[in-house]
Amino acid sequence: MSNLNPQPAHSSCETCPIHHAAGLKKLGVDMENWDYVVALAGNPNTGKSTVFNALTGLRQHTGNWPGKTVTRAEGGMVYAGSRYKLVDLPGTYSLLASSVDEEVARDFILFGQPDVTLVVVDATRLQRNLNLALQVLEITDRVVVCLNLMDEARRHGLQVDERRLARDLGVPVVPTAARSEEGLPELLQAIHEVATGATVCKPYRVQSEPAALKQTVSRLAMQIEAAFPGLPNARWVALRLLDGDERIAEAVRKGELGDLTRARTPEETSAVPVPVGLDS
Amino acid sequence: MMNTPMPATIPSSLPEDVLAQAQTMRRSLGYDFHEQYVEAVYTDAARIADRAVVLTDKPRFDWDRTIDRLVTSRIWGFPLMLLLFTLVFWITISGANVPSAMLATLLVDVIHPALRDGAAAIGLPWWLSGFFIDGMYLTTAWVVSVMLPPMAIFFPMFTLLEDFGYLPRVAFNLDGMFKKAGAHGKQALSMMMGYGCNAAGVVATRIIDSPRERLIAIITNNFSLCNGRWPTQIILASLFIGALVPAHLAGIISALAVVGIALLGVLLTFLVSWALSRTLLKGEVSTFSLELPPYRPPRFWKTLYTSIIDRTLIVLWRAVVFALPAGAVIWLVSNIHVGGTSVAEHVIGFLDPFGMLLGMSGIILLAYVVAIPANEIVVPTILMLTVLVTGLHDAGAGAGILFEPESEGTLRPLLDAGGWTLLTAVNVMLFSLVHNPCSTTIYTIYKETGSARWTTVAALLPVVMGFGLTFFVAQIWRLFG
Numbered sequence: 001m002s003n004l005n006p007q008p009a010h011s012s013c014e015t016c017p018i019h020h021a022a023g024l025k026k027l028g029v030d031m032e033n034w035d036y037v038v039a040l041a042g043n044p045n046t047g048k049s050t051v052f053n054a055l056t057g058l059r060q061h062t063g064n065w066p067g068k069t070v071t072r073a074e075g076g077m078v079y080a081g082s083r084y085k086l087v088d089l090p091g092t093y094s095l096l097a098s099s100v101d102e103e104v105a106r107d108f109i110l111f112g113q114p115d116v117t118l119v120v121v122d123a124t125r126l127q128r129n130l131n132l133a134l135q136v137l138e139i140t141d142r143v144v145v146c147l148n149l150m151d152e153a154r155r156h157g158l159q160v161d162e163r164r165l166a167r168d169l170g171v172p173v174v175p176t177a178a179r180s181e182e183g184l185p186e187l188l189q190a191i192h193e194v195a196t197g198a199t200v201c202k203p204y205r206v207q208s209e210p211a212a213l214k215q216t217v218s219r220l221a222m223q224i225e226a227a228f229p230g231l232p233n234a235r236w237v238a239l240r241l242l243d244g245d246e247r248i249a250e251a252v253r254k255g256e257l258g259d260l261t262r263a264r265t266p267e268e269t270s271a272v273p274v275p276v277g278l279d280s
Numbered sequence: 281m282m283n284t285p286m287p288a289t290i291p292s293s294l295p296e297d298v299l300a301q302a303q304t305m306r307r308s309l310g311y312d313f314h315e316q317y318v319e320a321v322y323t324d325a326a327r328i329a330d331r332a333v334v335l336t337d338k339p340r341f342d343w344d345r346t347i348d349r350l351v352t353s354r355i356w357g358f359p360l361m362l363l364l365f366t367l368v369f370w371i372t373i374s375g376a377n378v379p380s381a382m383l384a385t386l387l388v389d390v391i392h393p394a395l396r397d398g399a400a401a402i403g404l405p406w407w408l409s410g411f412f413i414d415g416m417y418l419t420t421a422w423v424v425s426v427m428l429p430p431m432a433i434f435f436p437m438f439t440l441l442e443d444f445g446y447l448p449r450v451a452f453n454l455d456g457m458f459k460k461a462g463a464h465g466k467q468a469l470s471m472m473m474g475y476g477c478n479a480a481g482v483v484a485t486r487i488i489d490s491p492r493e494r495l496i497a498i499i500t501n502n503f504s505l506c507n508g509r510w511p512t513q514i515i516l517a518s519l520f521i522g523a524l525v526p527a528h529l530a531g532i533i534s535a536l537a538v539v540g541i542a543l544l545g546v547l548l549t550f551l552v553s554w555a556l557s558r559t560l561l562k563g564e565v566s567t568f569s570l571e572l573p574p575y576r577p578p579r580f581w582k583t584l585y586t587s588i589i590d591r592t593l594i595v596l597w598r599a600v601v602f603a604l605p606a607g608a609v610i611w612l613v614s615n616i617h618v619g620g621t622s623v624a625e626h627v628i629g630f631l632d633p634f635g636m637l638l639g640m641s642g643i644i645l646l647a648y649v650v651a652i653p654a655n656e657i658v659v660p661t662i663l664m665l666t667v668l669v670t671g672l673h674d675a676g677a678g679a680g681i682l683f684e685p686e687s688e689g690t691l692r693p694l695l696d697a698g699g700w701t702l703l704t705a706v707n708v709m710l711f712s713l714v715h716n717p718c719s720t721t722i723y724t725i726y727k728e729t730g731s732a733r734w735t736t737v738a739a740l741l742p743v744v745m746g747f748g749l750t751f752f753v754a755q756i757w758r759l760f761g
Binding site: 101127128206216219227257 | 295298316317332
């Protein structure tokens with residue numbers, strides 16, 4: 001990321017990283033040769049599609065009801081000189097893969113290894129939305145939380161302390177009202193910093209499990225780490241195996257997990273299929 | 281990541297050992313592992329959320345809850361729903377008449393003769409100007425003037441309701457009935473999508489996880505009137521049913537007629553779902569939770585803009601794309617003669633007895649065949665074919681032209697000349713609701729189900745039902761009429 005501005009004028013605005021937002025180029029469906037992949041996850045009806053549209057300039061139909069987005073949408077943008085591919089995942093309440101939607105979202109976040117996973121949460125229903133965010137944080141540590149619908153939260157007399165939330169979750173939290181594009185420059189900057197590695201997240205991991213469970217998970221996770229050195233989410237894989245998740249067991253068996261231990265090449269990301277519903 | 285003390289044993293590093301170890305651990309953990317973990321997530325989420333959220337001032341009055349109590353109430357839910365939809369159609373119908381007539385006057389009465397004069401002036405052969413101007417242009421002109429005004433009024437209003445958050449409440453109201461019909465409650469949502477476009481509605485059934493319930497939703501989605509069929513209903517209701525009552529009541533009565541047809545669609549959805557879930561698609565009803573989203577004030581201008589650009593113009597464009605070749609086909613079958621009569625007249629003559637039995641006509645049935653690619657062009661095709669058969673065409677310039685200088689540019693005289701009665705209008709409205717899905721939807725059903733068998737069921741079931749329904753209505757009507 002470069003803060004150098006070729007123009008002679010040096011107002012404080014232009015040296016501020018947020019100034020890049022003015023240079024946001026919405027690429028719509030043109031997303032060849034991207035540098036970074038951003039996955040959008042979130043509960044249904046939190047304005048994920050609105051955020052997606054605002055960033056890519058696409059006009060994917062949005063609607064005020066859960067389950068509106070059933071097909072995956074992809075779009076592109078250029079920010080601060082980097083080309084981003086955005087993937088809008090189906091809205092889910094959890095990633096424990098009890099439905100097709102959850103499996104689609106989960107598989108993309110795990111096997112697609114997006115550079116950033118943007119979790120869009122509804123500021124007016126924070127607790128329920130955090131259930132999903134915490135599950136995402138178990139899988140990947142490259143997360144930005146978009147605290148959306150702040151306009152509604154204000155209307156309902158709610159105040160959300162985003163700094164405290166960011167500290168607790170260990171990832172950047174950006175309050176937005178995507179409908180009126182409020183907070184989008186800051187959001188872009190946060191995404192960019194996590195993508196480039198300028199911000200390193202220390203994601204919160206669930207810790208209220210009963211002690212016995214916690215210990216079992218840790219033991220299995222250690223064994224998994226031994227089998228797949230460098231795996232970023234051994235604890236989560238252990239949780240899934242203990243839950244009898246066949247898809248993850250298969251990934252262990254076939255060595256797919258081993259592929260996650262090194263950085264993937266752009267060709268490999270494009271090869272990760274995102275199954276859509278029952279279509280495939 | 282790991283902060284619990286580790287046992288001293290060095291774990292083996294083979295994937296198979298990992299799985300074996302996991303198996304052993306699973307058995308020792310017991311069945312409530314999943315619940316324990318989910319509970320831990322919930323506990324942590326609650327703690328973090330509590331720390332971050334401060335309630336500054338409690339709103340004096342909770343609008344959301346008050347509105348929800350009303351629109352999802354057992355007593356008021358359904359009447360309010362009917363009232364709201366009737367209002368939407370009433371505004372559409374009373375608003376669309378004037379611009380529709382103006383567009384028809386401009387495109388059909390002014391531009392069309394001008395084009396023909398122009399063609400004659402440069403000496404274009406009659407068949408060439410006939411093919412392009414009387415066939416392709418004129419059908420398109422009818423499509424635009426008939427379809428555009430109702431769509432431009434109806435779609436923005438429907439989108440506003442959607443953005444406001446009303447549709448999930450409708451789904452909530454209907455949920456219990458879907459359950460009783462042995463179908464999935466989420467079918468209410470795919471049904472709502474079907475009111476825009478059945479192909480989109482079929483895709484939307486992906487939110488239903490059980491294959492059995494998803495098939496029911498796919499097969500019955502066709503009973504949601506789609507973009508292409510709303511205008512047909514609106515036009516026929518205002519031409520024939522509104523005309524039955526004094527002028528000041530015409531709008532509201534026509535609107536009620538359209539609501540009646542839409543309700544019949546809902547009723548058929550329940551009946552067919554019920555029948556399927558007890559015969560071909562037996563099984564358990566799954567449960568799900570439906571979240572009622574907060575009401576959000578729609579951004580009026582943005583909604584207006586996107587619904588006109590994204591919905592109205594796209595649907596209109598699709599109609600025009602299908603109208604152009606359809607116009608060409610209509611002109612050709614009207615002007616290619618076999619044994620002294622045109623191909624169209626042969627087909628119509630052949631279909632007529634059957635059409636009469638159904639209280640419709642050969643022309644209407646032929647129009648439905650021509651319009652398989654797009655329901656949008658049913659009415660324009662009927663008009664074009666009617667002109668051909670009733671001989672209301674400009675003599676000497678070939679048949680199949682919808683140009684009649686003496687008429688006022690209104691549709692009713694034309695349809696009357698084609699032998700239409702109130703029964704015809706009612707049955708065409710019914711048949712428009714209950715007939716095969718358009719080819720796009722059929723293709724989508726095939727893609728989504730991957731089964732030729734279920735695609736055939738979804739395509740043929742409504743046609744057979746439509747024949748039965750119109751036949752039944754025609755017989756009763758004639759018995760008492």
